[in-house]
Amino acid sequence: MIVPGNTLGILGGGQLGRMIAMAAAQLGLRTHIYAPEANSPAFDVSAEYTVASYEDEEALARFARSVDVITYEFENVPGATAAILGAHAPLAPNARALAVTQDRLEEKNFIAKLGIPTAPYAAVATEAELAEAVDRIGRPAVLKTRRFGYDGKGQAMIRPDSDLGAAFKAVGEAASILEGFVPFERELSVVAARTAAGDFAAYDLCANEHRDHILDVTRVPAGVSDATGKRAVMIARAIADALDYVGVLAVELFLVQTEEGESLVVNEIAPRVHNSGHWTLGGARTSQFEQHVRAVCGWPLGSPARLGRVEMHNLIGEEANTWERILAEPDAQLHLYGKAQARAGRKMGHVTRVFPEAP
Amino acid sequence: MIVPGNTLGILGGGQLGRMIAMAAAQLGLRTHIYAPEANSPAFDVSAEYTVASYEDEEALARFARSVDVITYEFENVPGATAAILGAHAPLAPNARALAVTQDRLEEKNFIAKLGIPTAPYAAVATEAELAEAVDRIGRPAVLKTRRFGYDGKGQAMIRPDSDLGAAFKAVGEAASILEGFVPFERELSVVAARTAAGDFAAYDLCANEHRDHILDVTRVPAGVSDATGKRAVMIARAIADALDYVGVLAVELFLVQTEEGESLVVNEIAPRVHNSGHWTLGGARTSQFEQHVRAVCGWPLGSPARLGRVEMHNLIGEEANTWERILAEPDAQLHLYGKAQARAGRKMGHVTRVFPEAP
Numbered sequence: 001m002i003v004p005g006n007t008l009g010i011l012g013g014g015q016l017g018r019m020i021a022m023a024a025a026q027l028g029l030r031t032h033i034y035a036p037e038a039n040s041p042a043f044d045v046s047a048e049y050t051v052a053s054y055e056d057e058e059a060l061a062r063f064a065r066s067v068d069v070i071t072y073e074f075e076n077v078p079g080a081t082a083a084i085l086g087a088h089a090p091l092a093p094n095a096r097a098l099a100v101t102q103d104r105l106e107e108k109n110f111i112a113k114l115g116i117p118t119a120p121y122a123a124v125a126t127e128a129e130l131a132e133a134v135d136r137i138g139r140p141a142v143l144k145t146r147r148f149g150y151d152g153k154g155q156a157m158i159r160p161d162s163d164l165g166a167a168f169k170a171v172g173e174a175a176s177i178l179e180g181f182v183p184f185e186r187e188l189s190v191v192a193a194r195t196a197a198g199d200f201a202a203y204d205l206c207a208n209e210h211r212d213h214i215l216d217v218t219r220v221p222a223g224v225s226d227a228t229g230k231r232a233v234m235i236a237r238a239i240a241d242a243l244d245y246v247g248v249l250a251v252e253l254f255l256v257q258t259e260e261g262e263s264l265v266v267n268e269i270a271p272r273v274h275n276s277g278h279w280t281l282g283g284a285r286t287s288q289f290e291q292h293v294r295a296v297c298g299w300p301l302g303s304p305a306r307l308g309r310v311e312m313h314n315l316i317g318e319e320a321n322t323w324e325r326i327l328a329e330p331d332a333q334l335h336l337y338g339k340a341q342a343r344a345g346r347k348m349g350h351v352t353r354v355f356p357e358a359p
Numbered sequence: 360m361i362v363p364g365n366t367l368g369i370l371g372g373g374q375l376g377r378m379i380a381m382a383a384a385q386l387g388l389r390t391h392i393y394a395p396e397a398n399s400p401a402f403d404v405s406a407e408y409t410v411a412s413y414e415d416e417e418a419l420a421r422f423a424r425s426v427d428v429i430t431y432e433f434e435n436v437p438g439a440t441a442a443i444l445g446a447h448a449p450l451a452p453n454a455r456a457l458a459v460t461q462d463r464l465e466e467k468n469f470i471a472k473l474g475i476p477t478a479p480y481a482a483v484a485t486e487a488e489l490a491e492a493v494d495r496i497g498r499p500a501v502l503k504t505r506r507f508g509y510d511g512k513g514q515a516m517i518r519p520d521s522d523l524g525a526a527f528k529a530v531g532e533a534a535s536i537l538e539g540f541v542p543f544e545r546e547l548s549v550v551a552a553r554t555a556a557g558d559f560a561a562y563d564l565c566a567n568e569h570r571d572h573i574l575d576v577t578r579v580p581a582g583v584s585d586a587t588g589k590r591a592v593m594i595a596r597a598i599a600d601a602l603d604y605v606g607v608l609a610v611e612l613f614l615v616q617t618e619e620g621e622s623l624v625v626n627e628i629a630p631r632v633h634n635s636g637h638w639t640l641g642g643a644r645t646s647q648f649e650q651h652v653r654a655v656c657g658w659p660l661g662s663p664a665r666l667g668r669v670e671m672h673n674l675i676g677e678e679a680n681t682w683e684r685i686l687a688e689p690d691a692q693l694h695l696y697g698k699a700q701a702r703a704g705r706k707m708g709h710v711t712r713v714f715p716e717a718p
Contacts, residue, residue, distance in 0.1 A: 004682055004695045022381055025404045028682070028695025028708065045384045047403035285689070300687040307666070323363055323387070328659040330644070336363045336387025349387065 004028030009067030013040025023289035064088035120180035184254035250274030283310035320348035363387030368426030372399025382648035423447035479539035543613035550636035609633030642669035679707035
């Protein structure tokens, strides 16, 4: 059993690892970050860190032996890496969660098998398969590489006039998946936690707005019916149970208005704390980062109760330069990630605003 | 001007330094801890640390040159140490706040000069002076060393039957102060922040219960009249202004019931974040640790608004072993300090419970 004073190993040194490390420290755990990049933001708040590649078997084994339990901040942990780590220390979420979510085709198949709606999709390995898939699914559609895509990278839109050869080249002619267009009203996500004992706790459903394929704003409540809110939590629970999931996960959803009312389509599963859950830090009784640590350690889950109406804005690139104005706002909570350079498109921080609940 | 990405130097590696460091990290600052003890709890959440004594002039100068601004977690920073640091980087709170508060006689004189009530007191340098002082102030009274006392150490009670020679020996025959007994109803404290520009923000007055001279419970609101709450804030502001204070300070007060109603007597000033302000972490819009960092950096102060009725319990020694039960409570927020050994009397963590405000 993990107890305070033990060490949590975290794969990945970005802002998610950083905020997990701070939550772990609050609960009396030491942390050890493993990341390939020198000067990773999470190093500044951890007791120990290792700079090495995810393929460095010796460094991975040394890291895993030095910690009591291991988690990660990103879903693209290679399977071989997970296997090496898992040989020395418990890994949570488990290797299955990684295998399913790091391949968009596996993920869609997994969701569909649970009877949960997804966008129409087809596997695409060649330009000929792309043409067939487009015939079947129709335009517009999105071609995405099966693996290693995020924030809109490795994607090509298939519009009425798009050239399929060019689209296939745009994704590097990699094994891909074509996803049909979902005429959604709104992008939603549900962030939830599950323990090894099967305990489960979900945060309120939230509404997300993206800009340039990067999350811009999250609002809670999401402005949907209670039934939709409950349905989202049921979906998250079914997914978590089927994966025997341990930790926080996020399920990204599309809200579709049909003649019968609101319906939900799963877009993607993130087997980790998630940007759309940042509002819970200061906006809920227990932050997603603390909740993740509790789950990973096998400790009781905390209350996911919301503290008011919450808005979370990402501070992308030079938006972070507004920090001083944000500090002067009485309702704003500023979080900066300690990144040296405010490059365009880079997540530099976020701001959470908690308001009294609308009557 | 201090900006995110700069480094905050913190003198002292205990739980206060640790929680200041975490608040600084949230705002994008790097931290560098300076402490004499290896394995200090704050090291685990800081980017850099130096293990050296407070008398090591070379290490102090190297530390001060490596940071952009310096603060501390304890009031007993030697004057010579403050002078060395201040030559290389801004020190906040300033050296005057240290000089006044690390000498109980200076402190009492300073408070009295502001026209703020204190317990009756007298300087005691010899056993003969002690006898005179006891004649004047009466019994019971407390003999305290002028310098370097905390949590009841360096103190001797003078009861009706106490031997004065033994009492003077008990405080090491050091330069001391005799304090008359204040027949108080309750122990209170006010935690507040002031910036170099003179901005000021106070948290709600809180009520404190001690056990074995160590803070056990803090409750907010304190259950006193509005007038007393306002008077406490005025006292804190007068003290902060007179010291040209920068940062968070705590003023410990006695509540006395007189025929005219409630009155306040200042017990002690702590020029730092304070145990009785731990409730603000999760119980107020801005924690005292973030507020301290904001003030020290010259940034706008945050809102001190309270989020409900709050109780903070210290976890002393083996009380920390109840961590798992606390984690299972929906209203409880657990904070553990990462200390290896749960020695008797050692502050291992605290738990904050936030309840809906009483109607």
